[in-house]
Amino acid sequence: MSSTAPAAVAAPKKARAAKKATPSKDAAPKAKRGESQRYKYSELNKASLTSGEAQHIYGVIIDATFPYKTNQDRYICSLKIVDPSLYIKSQKGTGDSSDFATVVLYAKRFEDLPIITRLGDIIRVHRATLRLYNGQRQFNANIFYNSSWAVFPQEGAGHGGASHSGKNYSFEKSEDATLANIRKWAQGYFQQYNVVSSDLYVPLAKAAGQKSDFDVVAKVNQVFELDEYTNELRLRDGSGAQTWNVLALKLKFPNVHAGDVVRIRSATYDETSTQKKVLLLSHYSNILTVPANSKLAKEVKAKAGDEKLDKAAINGVNATVLTEVDKKHAGLPVHSLLDLFHNIETDKEIQSKDTFRTQFYVTKIESADVKEWTKSYDKKTKKGASFKGQKGNANAIYQVQFLVKDVSTQFNSNTYKVLLYTHDGLGANFFNTPADNLYTNDKAAKKLQEYSGLLTKFNSWVDAVVERRNGFYFIKDTKIAF
DNA sequence: TTTTGGGG
Numbered sequence: 001m002s003s004t005a006p007a008a009v010a011a012p013k014k015a016r017a018a019k020k021a022t023p024s025k026d027a028a029p030k031a032k033r034g035e036s037q038r039y040k041y042s043e044l045n046k047a048s049l050t051s052g053e054a055q056h057i058y059g060v061i062i063d064a065t066f067p068y069k070t071n072q073d074r075y076i077c078s079l080k081i082v083d084p085s086l087y088i089k090s091q092k093g094t095g096d097s098s099d100f101a102t103v104v105l106y107a108k109r110f111e112d113l114p115i116i117t118r119l120g121d122i123i124r125v126h127r128a129t130l131r132l133y134n135g136q137r138q139f140n141a142n143i144f145y146n147s148s149w150a151v152f153p154q155e156g157a158g159h160g161g162a163s164h165s166g167k168n169y170s171f172e173k174s175e176d177a178t179l180a181n182i183r184k185w186a187q188g189y190f191q192q193y194n195v196v197s198s199d200l201y202v203p204l205a206k207a208a209g210q211k212s213d214f215d216v217v218a219k220v221n222q223v224f225e226l227d228e229y230t231n232e233l234r235l236r237d238g239s240g241a242q243t244w245n246v247l248a249l250k251l252k253f254p255n256v257h258a259g260d261v262v263r264i265r266s267a268t269y270d271e272t273s274t275q276k277k278v279l280l281l282s283h284y285s286n287i288l289t290v291p292a293n294s295k296l297a298k299e300v301k302a303k304a305g306d307e308k309l310d311k312a313a314i315n316g317v318n319a320t321v322l323t324e325v326d327k328k329h330a331g332l333p334v335h336s337l338l339d340l341f342h343n344i345e346t347d348k349e350i351q352s353k354d355t356f357r358t359q360f361y362v363t364k365i366e367s368a369d370v371k372e373w374t375k376s377y378d379k380k381t382k383k384g385a386s387f388k389g390q391k392g393n394a395n396a397i398y399q400v401q402f403l404v405k406d407v408s409t410q411f412n413s414n415t416y417k418v419l420l421y422t423h424d425g426l427g428a429n430f431f432n433t434p435a436d437n438l439y440t441n442d443k444a445a446k447k448l449q450e451y452s453g454l455l456t457k458f459n460s461w462v463d464a465v466v467e468r469r470n471g472f473y474f475i476k477d478t479k480i481a482f
Numbered sequence: 483t484t485t486t487g488g489g490g
Contacts, residue, residue: 068490078488104488133488145484213489266489284490 038170039126041178044101044137045085054127054147057139058178059083060186061123061151062100062195063215063265064116066252067107068284077113079103081123084185086137088193097197101137103128108144112165117255118289119195119263120154120186122179152179154186154291190294196263203239207269207279216264216279217296218244219304222334223258225408231256233287234334235279238303246279253287257349258333261290261297305330322454323430325357325465326477332357332465336408337416340466340473354468355476360404362455362462363415370448371438373400377423384423387437396435398422402455402475404462418466418473426467426476451480 039056059081067077080100089099103125107113114123127147128139141147143165150164150171159171159179189195201215221243222234233256235244246267248256256262265286270278281287290297325332335356344350367373375384377397384399400420409416422428422435431451438445454460466473 065490070487070490074486076487076490078490102488104486106484106486129485136488138488140486140488142484142486144486215489282490 038172039175041124043085044081044083044139052129055130055139056124056126057081057083057103057128058122058124058182059101059103060154060182060189061116061121062098062119063200063263064114064286064288065265065284066286067110067113067115069110073108075107075110075113077105077107077116079105079116079123082189082195083182087189097199098195101139102133103139103141105147105149106140106142106144107165112143114149114151114163114165116151116286116288117253118154118291120190120291120294122152122154122182122186124150124152152183154183190291190296192295194296194299195294196290196296201263204235204237204242204244204277205240207244207267207277210269213266213268213282216244216267217290217300218262218264219300219331220256220258220260220262220333221304221331223256223336223339224334225336225338233262235262236304237300238305242277244277244279246281248281248287255289256287258335258339259301260292261300263288263290301331319459319461320457321461321463322480322482323462323464323478324481325463329355329357329465329477334359337404337406338408340468341409341414341416355465356468356473357463357465358406358418358473359461359463360402360406360416360418361460362402362404364403365452365456366401366403370445370452373398373448374435374438375399376437379423382423387439389439390437391440393435393437393440396437398427398431398435402462418464418475420475426474427478429479430475432479451482454480454482 041058042055044057044059060083061079061081063080065078067075069075079102081103082100086099086101089097091099105113125139125141125147128141131138131140141149143149148165148169150162150169152159153161158176196217201217202210204216204218218235218237220233221236224232224234226232229250231248231250233246233248235246265288266284267279267281270280335358337358337360339350340356340358372386374387374396376387376390377384377395384397398420402418403415404418405415420427420430431448433444433447436444464475464478467476
């Protein structure tokens, strides 16, 4: 269920040749002699209202439904778009909220409609007819008749990354500038304005009071893998203390990542959920990524703040969380062990980072002998030697390996290693007591023995920040809070 | 080849 893979782009010349053999719906109206531009694009706010003439338009997408089925044989994708002529209501002297035109694409097949995954992407529509619907400019396009669409990613140059309706589509040389211009304008617009103004969504704190469906703008603090097919997104927007949850099929929403700010088009409050706050989606609901460098994404990230580890969410209400992470990692999204040890091999988003927050339980600690948790570290050979039989505590460091699991990995047979190696200072405060010779410091050894019991106790969890070095994960900025 | 449904 993905958008059509971009086919080779037909050059205008080729498209013209093809028209003779098989009429293409995207073929041009007859060009006048000497006129190189076949499509003249209308500004969203200038296109004539009285004329029934079809319009060709470019717009920046600020909202979209997922393509959905209506009756027997109609599929619809409804979008909100803006351009330099139509983007904010103050242009009409009515405040700073978003202004936009809507686009309604009609098709007979699901695959003839675009799947929009990001705000800020550019859509081009050929042969859309304009009308006024509920006071909004609405461009209607029948893909099953003679209209066509193409979607260009906001990131990138040219039209190479386009998806489009139909087997072929045309892209004229003169459109390079049109596309580049609207991309540039969109970037500035997303940096200076919130784009999705507050009247277009509901703070999570008010979600429970909504009578009908509503939209949300929130940060994805965690993508939690419930099973092979389903992610549960943990959402925060800073409007309340609680984290909200929404189920998102991996196949339907493959591009949502922890740390993203998203706009959810159409959610309802799940009144039946008592343990945690849940949003429900419909078949027409969509999850759209807000550009990371936009004003809106930055504001929401700042407000969403720290993830409160949700005991009920990780393993039932009886779970105990033994640790706390440093405040400076407030807002760091949580990654599962599956992400850290498996998905990192293929996921560029994860590969690009080296500090993660993760939550696990400890199945075993090595060494089993607490007295061997500390070593005397030789900086030259980079090796730790046992304190057994030694006096003093020269160059004492912790060298402890935790064998860990979490919900995402509980059904496979692997265990995963997370290291507390403090030779570079990482994780030095984890046990709240400096590394020492545990053969001579009985008090510290006794305390660590207690921690050992706590860490491996059933339903005890560790909420940790880890740093990836040479493929290993080292605990840092985390300490036991008991 | 169409007049749809559109916040569904």
